[in-house]
Amino acid sequence: MTTPARLPRLDHIAFGGDYSPEQWDREVWAEDHEAFDAASITTLTVGVFTWALTQPDEDTFDFTVLDEIIQRASDEGRVICLGTGTGALSPWMARRYPDVTRTDYEGRRHGYGQRHNACWSSPDFRRLAAQVAGRLAERYGSHPAVVAWHIGNEYGGRCYCDLCAVEFRIWLRIRYGTLDELNEAWNTTFWSHRFTHWDEIEPPSALTEHWRGPGYTAFQGITLDYHRFSTDNAIRQFAEEKAAIREHSDLPATTNFMGFYEPLDYHRWSDHLDFASWDNYPRAMDQPWSTALAHDLMRGLKDGAPFWLMEQAPSVTASRDVNPVRRPGVMRLWSWQAVAHGADSVLFFQMRASRGACEMTHGAVLDHSGRRDTRTFREVAGLGAELGKVGDAVLGARTPARCALVVDWDSWWAVEMADGPNRLLRYMPTLQEWGRAFWDAGAQVDVVPVTADLSGYDVVAAPLLHMIKGDFIERLEQVVERGGTVLTGCLSGRVDEDDRRFLMDAPGPLAGLAGIRVAETDAADPGLANRILFSDGVTEGRLVFEVLVAEDAEVIARYGDDFYAGEPAVTRRTAASGGQVWYLGTQLAQSGLARIVRSALERHDLMGPYADAAGVELATRVAPGGERIDFVLHHGPDPATIVLHADGTDLLTGTAYAAGSRVELQPTDVLVLAVGALSRPRAE
Numbered sequence: 001m002t003t004p005a006r007l008p009r010l011d012h013i014a015f016g017g018d019y020s021p022e023q024w025d026r027e028v029w030a031e032d033h034e035a036f037d038a039a040s041i042t043t044l045t046v047g048v049f050t051w052a053l054t055q056p057d058e059d060t061f062d063f064t065v066l067d068e069i070i071q072r073a074s075d076e077g078r079v080i081c082l083g084t085g086t087g088a089l090s091p092w093m094a095r096r097y098p099d100v101t102r103t104d105y106e107g108r109r110h111g112y113g114q115r116h117n118a119c120w121s122s123p124d125f126r127r128l129a130a131q132v133a134g135r136l137a138e139r140y141g142s143h144p145a146v147v148a149w150h151i152g153n154e155y156g157g158r159c160y161c162d163l164c165a166v167e168f169r170i171w172l173r174i175r176y177g178t179l180d181e182l183n184e185a186w187n188t189t190f191w192s193h194r195f196t197h198w199d200e201i202e203p204p205s206a207l208t209e210h211w212r213g214p215g216y217t218a219f220q221g222i223t224l225d226y227h228r229f230s231t232d233n234a235i236r237q238f239a240e241e242k243a244a245i246r247e248h249s250d251l252p253a254t255t256n257f258m259g260f261y262e263p264l265d266y267h268r269w270s271d272h273l274d275f276a277s278w279d280n281y282p283r284a285m286d287q288p289w290s291t292a293l294a295h296d297l298m299r300g301l302k303d304g305a306p307f308w309l310m311e312q313a314p315s316v317t318a319s320r321d322v323n324p325v326r327r328p329g330v331m332r333l334w335s336w337q338a339v340a341h342g343a344d345s346v347l348f349f350q351m352r353a354s355r356g357a358c359e360m361t362h363g364a365v366l367d368h369s370g371r372r373d374t375r376t377f378r379e380v381a382g383l384g385a386e387l388g389k390v391g392d393a394v395l396g397a398r399t400p401a402r403c404a405l406v407v408d409w410d411s412w413w414a415v416e417m418a419d420g421p422n423r424l425l426r427y428m429p430t431l432q433e434w435g436r437a438f439w440d441a442g443a444q445v446d447v448v449p450v451t452a453d454l455s456g457y458d459v460v461a462a463p464l465l466h467m468i469k470g471d472f473i474e475r476l477e478q479v480v481e482r483g484g485t486v487l488t489g490c491l492s493g494r495v496d497e498d499d500r501r502f503l504m505d506a507p508g509p510l511a512g513l514a515g516i517r518v519a520e521t522d523a524a525d526p527g528l529a530n531r532i533l534f535s536d537g538v539t540e541g542r543l544v545f546e547v548l549v550a551e552d553a554e555v556i557a558r559y560g561d562d563f564y565a566g567e568p569a570v571t572r573r574t575a576a577s578g579g580q581v582w583y584l585g586t587q588l589a590q591s592g593l594a595r596i597v598r599s600a601l602e603r604h605d606l607m608g609p610y611a612d613a614a615g616v617e618l619a620t621r622v623a624p625g626g627e628r629i630d631f632v633l634h635h636g637p638d639p640a641t642i643v644l645h646a647d648g649t650d651l652l653t654g655t656a657y658a659a660g661s662r663v664e665l666q667p668t669d670v671l672v673l674a675v676g677a678l679s680r681p682r683a684e
Helices: 026-038 064-075 091-096 123-140 162-176 179-186 220-246 266-272 288-300 330-340 375-390 409-417 427-440 472-481 510-514 590-603
Strands: 014-018 043-046 079-083 146-150 277-280 307-312 343-348 403-406 445-448 459-462 485-489 516-523 529-534 537-550 554-559 568-574 580-584 586-588 616-622 628-634 640-643 648-650 662-665 670-675
Touching: 014 307, 014 375, 026 064, 043 064, 043 343, 064 079, 091 123, 123 220, 162 179, 162 220, 179 220, 220 266, 220 409, 266 409, 277 288, 288 307, 288 330, 288 427, 288 445, 288 616, 307 330, 330 343, 330 375, 330 616, 330 628, 330 670, 343 375, 403 427, 409 427, 427 445, 427 590, 459 472, 459 590, 472 485, 472 510, 485 510, 485 590, 510 516, 510 568, 510 580, 516 568, 529 568, 529 586, 529 590, 537 554, 537 568, 537 590, 568 586, 580 590, 586 590
Parallel strands: 014 043, 014 343, 043 079, 079 146, 277 307, 307 343, 403 445, 403 459, 459 485, 485 580
Antiparallel strands: 516 537, 529 537, 529 554, 537 586, 554 568, 568 580, 616 628, 628 670, 640 662, 648 670
């Protein structure tokens, strides 16, 4: 369990986004706020990149412009999520204190430039960042318009400087206590690596343990610990700013995450956040299951509590080679999908398009002309009106999921730096495939860490659970003992928390639970498939092929090709309690994976009512008072006719629907159905 979530106190879904009026003349500010009124904008995120403005040199603080921005927003009746400005260094800081900039993976000390460019080990950066956060909190912490703190911005990357080397050694001393323990954990008798002094340890980089790239390391244990250290180092810096804020303000604080972001383990952050928030910039427009899964991850960071959607593009992103515009209705659809999965805010980057620099082509609520007759502005204003109709109906509402998808950054790092059996088997694509199988089946899913309480779930899926830590196996056993279903698969159970192989048959501690052992493991290029033969059908497996021995499990499918044709590929163990454990020895094609996931869901009556309606998503939130809100969203390219699953009133239109009625959904259509106590139309 993490510390309880504490969200900003609002009586509506926060609607608005990043606003940087310091880039424009005061005359533009008045135009902006008139437009914000027209679009029902309630919330502005300000000050995210104002450090050079508010602190032009070490001895001077000038809050004149920020005072005007905040007071103007307050006078207009809007609330503020206030940034600390520390997501980008000021030029004077890098000149006066060169240690504040990073050294990259290839050993190059960076000069001043870009953003996300600070070394979290630098005492000067840490001191100055905490200082400015404290000064901001002292000045604005009691301002009635300020409702939350936005610390830093999109924490990311890693540094490999000498200061980080020193901090890494301190971190290792705390973790291991002695060099003997460290040498044992890292298996340093290999390649004459036994360390006899802490100062001999260097950050793993292109100059030390790595070759070809960050995923190629001679010592997985060293690199794994550096990844963990880098996350903890970022958290420490965040916590120092938060502590400085707490001296003057008790308002909730967050930082904006980036979905499934490999460099930093977001689960390690969870106790330090008052509420989770993230920036949603999908790379593909036709993968709604991927975005849904990221929303579910954010919700899971605080034990299922709502989160904030801190940024999304109202029209078009920037910084990619190709940046297609959002098609009509898509921004609205994606916004409601966020709310459906637990967001208590819908915020954009950016409110007005930047005049210059790299994000001047990024979409905005108001483009460079400031026009209000653009398609983007009309869609934003329409969404604002709809959110106003829903009011506070979903605030604080949670998702009643009975399925859990386990995500573990340690396993992610470990399986992708393993020097075999197949580097082309990647953690995130695998997770997305499993997430899609649940999404297509209409199941409500929580994305949870290996430390999560599993007692409320009937189905627990743990794909590529490469690393086994703590008491997780015992908690999986408890799921099975009470009749639940566990699903896992290839390359799971291979290493311990130090990334050392278990001295037993694979899948290590999972073997007894799954009732199998792995006799040997084959690998192939992506273009080579092996037929997977079920009793009533055929699918394909790719990349990795574990030849299973079913010791206490039923064989569900067998390999169809190569020298192990006829050997088990998929098994299912049924315990005395009736609980089941599925083990997938290969990367099944989506059709094969969907078959198994649906079998597990059907066993627990967890299939969604629209599982066979392509592109139609049903997501449910239950308000603190017990009222249920069902969101029906159509992501498909063609109209779909559904038979409605429940009585309810659409909060967006006031239309009352009866269960069993046929409803035709056009692409991007959304229904927000109040079910039960909230079935009456809400007053506008």
